Amino acid sequence: MSTVVRRSRRSPPVTPDSHLFPTRPYDLVKEFVIALGVVLVLSLVLAAVFSSPDRPALSLADWATRAPNDVVATATAELAGTSTSAGYGAPYNSSAPGQKLGPLSLQKWGGVQIPVDSAKDLVLDPLATVTGDPALTKALTTWSAAGADQQAAWAGSYSDALAGAPDGNPAAVAPGAYGPVPVIAGGLLALARSGGLQSQLTGQNNFYSSDQTRPMLLLADGAYLEDQARAEQLGGDQWGMMNESGNYPGQPWMWLYTFWYQVKPFSTSDNADALVWGLMMLLTLVFVLVPFVPGLRSLPKHLRVHRLIWRR
Amino acid sequence: MMAPTVFVAQAHYLHAGVVQISLANLLIIVLMITAFVLALVLPFPRGHEDPEGAPDVRN
Amino acid sequence: MSGIEADRIEVRSSRNWTVRLRERIVRTVPRGQWLPDRQPAYVRSWIYVFGVACLAALIVVIASGIALAVEGAGWWHVSALGHFVNSVHLWSVELFFGFMVVHLWGKFFMAAWRGKRALTWITGAIAFVGSIGTAFTGYLSQSNFDSQWIAGQAKDGLNAVGIGSRFNVLNSGQMLLFHVSLLPLIIGVLVVLHIVLVRRHGVVPPFDAEPADYLRTEVRLPSPEPAVLAITPPDQHEIPTPREAVAPVIGSAS
Numbered sequence: 001m002s003t004v005v006r007r008s009r010r011s012p013p014v015t016p017d018s019h020l021f022p023t024r025p026y027d028l029v030k031e032f033v034i035a036l037g038v039v040l041v042l043s044l045v046l047a048a049v050f051s052s053p054d055r056p057a058l059s060l061a062d063w064a065t066r067a068p069n070d071v072v073a074t075a076t077a078e079l080a081g082t083s084t085s086a087g088y089g090a091p092y093n094s095s096a097p098g099q100k101l102g103p104l105s106l107q108k109w110g111g112v113q114i115p116v117d118s119a120k121d122l123v124l125d126p127l128a129t130v131t132g133d134p135a136l137t138k139a140l141t142t143w144s145a146a147g148a149d150q151q152a153a154w155a156g157s158y159s160d161a162l163a164g165a166p167d168g169n170p171a172a173v174a175p176g177a178y179g180p181v182p183v184i185a186g187g188l189l190a191l192a193r194s195g196g197l198q199s200q201l202t203g204q205n206n207f208y209s210s211d212q213t214r215p216m217l218l219l220a221d222g223a224y225l226e227d228q229a230r231a232e233q234l235g236g237d238q239w240g241m242m243n244e245s246g247n248y249p250g251q252p253w254m255w256l257y258t259f260w261y262q263v264k265p266f267s268t269s270d271n272a273d274a275l276v277w278g279l280m281m282l283l284t285l286v287f288v289l290v291p292f293v294p295g296l297r298s299l300p301k302h303l304r305v306h307r308l309i310w311r312r
Numbered sequence: 313m314m315a316p317t318v319f320v321a322q323a324h325y326l327h328a329g330v331v332q333i334s335l336a337n338l339l340i341i342v343l344m345i346t347a348f349v350l351a352l353v354l355p356f357p358r359g360h361e362d363p364e365g366a367p368d369v370r371n
Numbered sequence: 372m373s374g375i376e377a378d379r380i381e382v383r384s385s386r387n388w389t390v391r392l393r394e395r396i397v398r399t400v401p402r403g404q405w406l407p408d409r410q411p412a413y414v415r416s417w418i419y420v421f422g423v424a425c426l427a428a429l430i431v432v433i434a435s436g437i438a439l440a441v442e443g444a445g446w447w448h449v450s451a452l453g454h455f456v457n458s459v460h461l462w463s464v465e466l467f468f469g470f471m472v473v474h475l476w477g478k479f480f481m482a483a484w485r486g487k488r489a490l491t492w493i494t495g496a497i498a499f500v501g502s503i504g505t506a507f508t509g510y511l512s513q514s515n516f517d518s519q520w521i522a523g524q525a526k527d528g529l530n531a532v533g534i535g536s537r538f539n540v541l542n543s544g545q546m547l548l549f550h551v552s553l554l555p556l557i558i559g560v561l562v563v564l565h566i567v568l569v570r571r572h573g574v575v576p577p578f579d580a581e582p583a584d585y586l587r588t589e590v591r592l593p594s595p596e597p598a599v600l601a602i603t604p605p606d607q608h609e610i611p612t613p614r615e616a617v618a619p620v621i622g623s624a625s
Contacts, residue, residue: 017486025408028407032427046458056448057515058516107533113536216523291488297482308352308416351421
């Protein structure tokens with residue numbers, strides 16, 4: 001027996017209890033088992049036919065072999081304090097205030113919780129462990145004995161010189177006052193080529209470290225990683241969040257998150273990441289709370305797609 | 313500088329204004345919309361009769 | 372005082388926590404509703420299979436994930452079988468999201484939150500968002516070029532809002548553990564809650580539907596008598612109404 005009470009026209013009708021409706025047989029377990037079988041077969045077939053992408057990770061040795069000039073330029077930028085990581089701000093250092101969401105300095109409030117001194121941690125300390133290279137050892141000593149202004153002048157000049165050289169080739173830079181920087185940068189390249197740099201940056205004093213923060217920051221400070229990614233449409237302004245290496249489907253469900261990065265004001269804002277995140281958090285909240293959002297919650301009834309579902 | 317080695321096949325991308333989408337992703341989305349539409353329009357099989365022989369809807 | 376009311380008082384006053392928990396479980400989903408063999412007559416559309424298809428896909432995702440975990444994070448790079456299992460994991464995830472989104476579309480157009488089902492929608496929506504996060508840590512755990520690039524990009528987003536150090540995407544050990552333990556556990560709990568709520572409330576009725584709309588008509592022929600409208604009372608034994616269940620269990624939104 002129906003217990004629905006029709007109220008005045010203004011208030012919405014009460015949804016009747018589903019258990020009061022006439023029923024028909026329905027085999028839930030059989031439906032589940034069939035669904036499981038179908039999905040399993042589909043997964044196996046798709047896996048067999050299309051496989052999955054596995055582009056090998058870039059090791060620092062790979063980087064040094066394939067883009068040595070980029071390694072030298074990156075090492076120089078670390079010493080000059082002009083690399084991305086050097087000027088990042090929280091959580092790595094205090095060099096920059098970081099992004100803001102309106103008046104909220106969220107990045108800064110996060111604090112310097114993963115301290116990384118780009119020049120010291122990514123370049124100088126790993127090189128300090130190298131033995132049997134007197135020129136390098138002398139260069140490191142010269143560097144550490146110099147004042148900050150002198151260091152900045154040397155590294156800045158060498159950085160400019162590399163940018164002006166054909167292909168960024170260190171062998172083709174114009175003569176100048178670069179101090180020990182060319183030897184140090186060259187030393188980092190050699191260490192990277194040998195494979196030693198990666199374990200120095202990851203391993204630290206921990207044999208089992210799984211934290212790739214430092215080698216990743218160094219790699220991302222270079223141009224090579226991004227060049228490789230952009231070649232596969234993985235860049236942020238290429239809808240990259242949705243994409244995958246090769247001819248594979250990626251993450252189509254990220255379409256709305258990555259959409260904002262393609263349009264103003266986000267595409268030209270220094271606070272793009274914070275703004276997009278804030279906007280998506282708001283939209284997610286609305287999505288979760290749809291049952292309580294006036295207008296949105298009554299949209300389905302007016303759209304009438306339900307008439308296809310509940311045909312009589 | 314040495315040319316970087318490319319490990320994967322070139323993917324196909326479609327461009328329309330600010331929108332850029334891979335063919336693979338587009339295919340997935342089209343398949344999903346198709347599945348949704350088909351689910352709405354394809355008739356659901358009529359239920360089996362009750363063991364007692366009555367029509368399937370029981371009050 | 373009815374028997375039900377007497378029982379209600381006895382349960383509330385019982386000092387036995389076992390009794391109270393047991394009765395609470397029974398009240399959450401009445402007996403016969405955990406696995407009913409009948410559904411309301413309006414449940415007759417292919418759109419209804421996408422929820423169970425999503426669940427089935429989740430099971431394949433977890434099973435293939437367990438196979439990858441058993442052999443270790445690097446197995447799929449060095450073994451053809453491992454690569455195949457990884458592919459199964461990838462494609463079952465694509466199917467999982469595909470079915471989930473179609474299920475979401477269907478539920479939106481049905482306004483399936485009606486009839487005190489808001490929490491069903493909410494648990495489903497949070498599970499969707501949580502699944503995206505879980506998949507994200509999966510992409511970070513591939514230990515290949517994609518993982519490197521995704522980690523490098525994602526760190527900027529997370530650092531920008533101050534949470535990058537808590538959730539360090541450049542720490543593959545942390546991301547892998549999130550992916551195989553913490554996040555699947557959270558998704559699992561959400562999925563269980565979601566399904567329990569569906570079992571509790573039943574499938575949402577159509578807009579403006581009344582039980583009488585679906586009454587079966589029985590026409591007896593030949594007879595000079597007019598056709599008889601056969602109305603039998605709801606089968607209380609098989610599908611007890613939730614009004615017999617007492618207080619709502621999960622918050623007040625049931």
